[in-house]
Amino acid sequence: MSRIGRQPVILPAGVQVDISDTNHVTVKGPKGQLERQFPKTMTLRRDDGQVVVERPNDEGKQRALHGLSRSLLNNMVVGVTNGFTKTLEVQGVGYRAQLQGSDLQLALGFSHPVFVKPPQGISFAVEGPRIHVQGIDNEHVGQVAANIRKLRPPEPYKGKGIRYLGERVRRKAGKAGKVGK
Numbered sequence: 001m002s003r004i005g006r007q008p009v010i011l012p013a014g015v016q017v018d019i020s021d022t023n024h025v026t027v028k029g030p031k032g033q034l035e036r037q038f039p040k041t042m043t044l045r046r047d048d049g050q051v052v053v054e055r056p057n058d059e060g061k062q063r064a065l066h067g068l069s070r071s072l073l074n075n076m077v078v079g080v081t082n083g084f085t086k087t088l089e090v091q092g093v094g095y096r097a098q099l100q101g102s103d104l105q106l107a108l109g110f111s112h113p114v115f116v117k118p119p120q121g122i123s124f125a126v127e128g129p130r131i132h133v134q135g136i137d138n139e140h141v142g143q144v145a146a147n148i149r150k151l152r153p154p155e156p157y158k159g160k161g162i163r164y165l166g167e168r169v170r171r172k173a174g175k176a177g178k179v180g181k
Contacts, residue, residue: 005066008050009074012081017051019044025073029080032121032136036076042069079136086145088131089167092160095152097126104131108152108162116148130165 011017018026023038038044042065043054051073055066078084090097096107104116104124118124122144125132131148135141145164154161154169163169 003067005053005055005063005070007070008047008052009070009077010050011077015077015081017046017077019046019051025076027073027076027080029077031080031083034076034080034137036072038069038072039065042066044069044073075138079138083134083136084138084141086133086141087165088133088145088148089163089165090129090131090161091154091163092158095160095162096129097131099124099126104148106148106151106162109160114151116151119144131162 015027015029018028023040023042023044024035025038025044026033026035041056041062043056045052045054053066053070053073055062075084090106090108092109094107095109098105100115102118102123104118104126106114106116108114116124119140121137121140122133122135125134133141133145133148135144149162149164152161154163154167156170156172157174159169159171
């Protein structure tokens with residue numbers, strides 16, 4: 001069996017999980033509510049304070065869906081209890097980020113400031129050169145962070161741009177210049 005798929009998803013206090021006959025799962029918690037449709041071949045059942053995901057057979061596709069389904073369900077539970085955060089870092093002379101209401105205003109070396117509106121369920125926080133993208137849906141938080149990074153990805157010569165916190169940018173040497181003059 002899948003090592004991840006066979007682990008039960010522990011439900012903390014204050015989290016409710018509703019599983020329909022068609023494997024439509026609704027998770028409600030202190031931070032909000034998430035819904036997702038799971039594959040019909042997976043069997044989801046509740047056992048006192050936990051949810052167990054089971055697969056019908058050992059075919060390759062079913063084994064892959066088993067671990068995926070369990071991870072998605074666990075991310076839903078973690079999201080409605082703690083939430084998710086992705087942190088981006090703005091590096092470069094004159095590059096900066098600031099909040100304007102709930103919108104994110106970025107100065108990225110263009111002739112105009114770039115505004116990013118937070119989608120439903122996402123909020124931004126800015127502290128110095130760092131941008132925190134927060135929300136309860138892990139997939140949504142990651143996609144919004146990737147879209148912000150795409151506005152000005154880090155370039156390899158000076159390292160200027162928007163990068164994930166802790167991301168290493170491979171640097172290149174510049175021009176060699178004249179030698180032996």
